[in-house]
Amino acid sequence: MTGARKPQGDGLSEAEAIERAKQGDAEAFEVLYNLHKRRVYSLCLRMTANTAEAEDLSQEAFLQLFRKIGTFRGESAFSTWLHRMAVNVVLMRLRKKGLSVVPLEETMETDEESPKKEPGAQDPSLAGAVDRLELQRAVEALPPGYRTIFVLHDIEGFEHNEIADMVGCSIGNSKSQLHKARMKLRDSLRTSRAAKAEKP
Amino acid sequence: MTCAEFQQVLPEMLEGDRNTEHAAHLASCSACSDLISDLKAISEAARQLRALDEPSPRVWNSLEIELRREGLIRQPQREPALVPSRARRPWAWMVPVAAVLLVGFGIIVYQRGSDQQAEMAKNQAPVAPAVAVLPASNVSPSHRSDDDRQLLEAVGTRSPETRAQYAVDLNHVNAYIQDAEQSAQSDPNDEDAQQSLLNAYDQRAMLYQMALDRSLP
Known part of the structure; x- marks a missing residue:
């Protein structure tokens, strides 16, 4: 719940900051922003793969949250509320730009979108270790539909039923797209590792 | 299988x-x-990618400006001080003075523009740029620079990060003022340019107000 967060800044806990922000206290808004800025910004950055847009969306998400903070009653975790709002802000922006946020149904996909390689057939295995920055680059290179599902499930920790609700697809589709996203990432990481190994 | x-x-x-x-x-x-x-x-x-990246300080700055503009951040109700605090905030007098100067400046620019428009309509003769004949002391870059230095010193006592953040913001707003001044000078009858200039001064005054709030005990 909201009070679980450790005190920030001048000893203000999250719960205290929420109450003071409802009264219009500038410092309280800043405390709440500082508590959640990295998570919200990282979410926006992963979903859009664009720094300027991620900054713009982070600002918009916090602004929407702060406009509604007077209605927050603490029945749910503040962070859950905020992150759900951030996801909605991003999805709305992606839809406005005409980018695919709803993954293609399996029946509409071509064979090219499914992984072709036999497991372990060519590139070296990742051996259970994945470099964070390499993964970040590989996620950015994913098609938007796959990226959305992967970010929401594997990075943000949303369940398939929540993702289906937010994105507007079936639970089965969310599961299937997640698997394909992971397979694409694996291919991409293995290719990049093989290319590095070939360099003298 | x-x-x-x-x-x-x-x-x-x-x-x-x-x-x-x-x-x-x-x-x-x-x-x-x-x-x-x-x-x-x-x-x-x-x-591990969940909270990997740090947003630029300008995100909070823009957000704070918007929160103030929308009235979500309200001025604290301060109890009357028993001891004047001006000694601790030697630059605090600049906020109301700057506000008065800005309003006066805006009125002069607007009136000059309106007068010149009327004059042009009457005589069909070219007019001199209004901003160029204004007293430069109100808005001179050297004055801005001195004021900014004092402000940065004041906010710097809070944290080096805050100081750096304000330095960036002041650079942006001063660049905005410079652009707006040039536009207003090149076409004194352009009401949009005059409005931009007033907005630019408004943003600068808002930065000073934010710094003043932060420096309070």
């Missing part, structure tokens, strides 16, 4: 739906075993 069959059930299996047939295939197939291991490693590494 073949590798292809195994791959088909893989999504459900990764969700925890395992049986003895899957386990037997995994025990006998190193390729599929590697695949499972890689996919798990990707999922685990993904969690």
Whole structure:
């Protein structure tokens, strides 16, 4: 719940900051922003793969949250509320730009979108270790539909039923797209590792 | 079970739906075993991307300006001080003075523009730029620079990060003022340019007000 967060800044806990922000206290808004800025910004950055847009969306998400903070009653975790709002802000922006946020149904996909390689057939295995920055680059290179599902499930920790609700697809589709996203990432990481190994 | 069959059930299996047939295939197939291991490693590494990146300070600055503009951040109700605090905030007098100067400046620019428009209509003769004849002391860059230095010193006592953040903001707003001044000078009858100039001064006054709030005990 909201009070679980450790005190920030001048000893203000999250719960205290929420109450003071409802009264219009500038410092309280800043405390709440500082508590959640990295998570919200990282979410926006992963979903859009664009720094300027991620900054713009982070600002918009916090602004929407702060406009509604007077209605927050603490029945749910503040962070859950905020992150759900951030996801909605991003999805709305992606839809406005005409980018695919709803993954293609399996029946509409071509064979090219499914992984072709036999497991372990060519590139070296990742051996259970994945470099964070390499993964970040590989996620950015994913098609938007796959990226959305992967970010929401594997990075943000949303369940398939929540993702289906937010994105507007079936639970089965969310599961299937997640698997394909992971397979694409694996291919991409293995290719990049093989290319590095070939360099003298 | 073949590798292809195994791959088909893989999504459900990764969700925890395992049986003895899957386990037997995994025990006998190193390729599929590697695949499972890689996919798990990707999922685990993904969690580290959750809060990896730090947004630029300008996100909070823009947000704070917007929150003030919308009235979500309200001025604190201060109890009357028993001891004048001006000694601790030697630059605090600049906020009301700057506000008065800005309003006066805006009125002069606007009136000059209106007068010149009327004059042009009457005489069809070219007019001199209004901003150029204004007293430069109100808005001169050297005055701005001195004021900014004092402000940065004041906010710097709070933290070096805050000081750096204000330095960037002041640079931006001063650049905005400079652009707006040039536009207003090049076309004194352009009301949009005059409005931009007033907005630019407004933003600068807002920065000073924010700094003043932050420096309060």
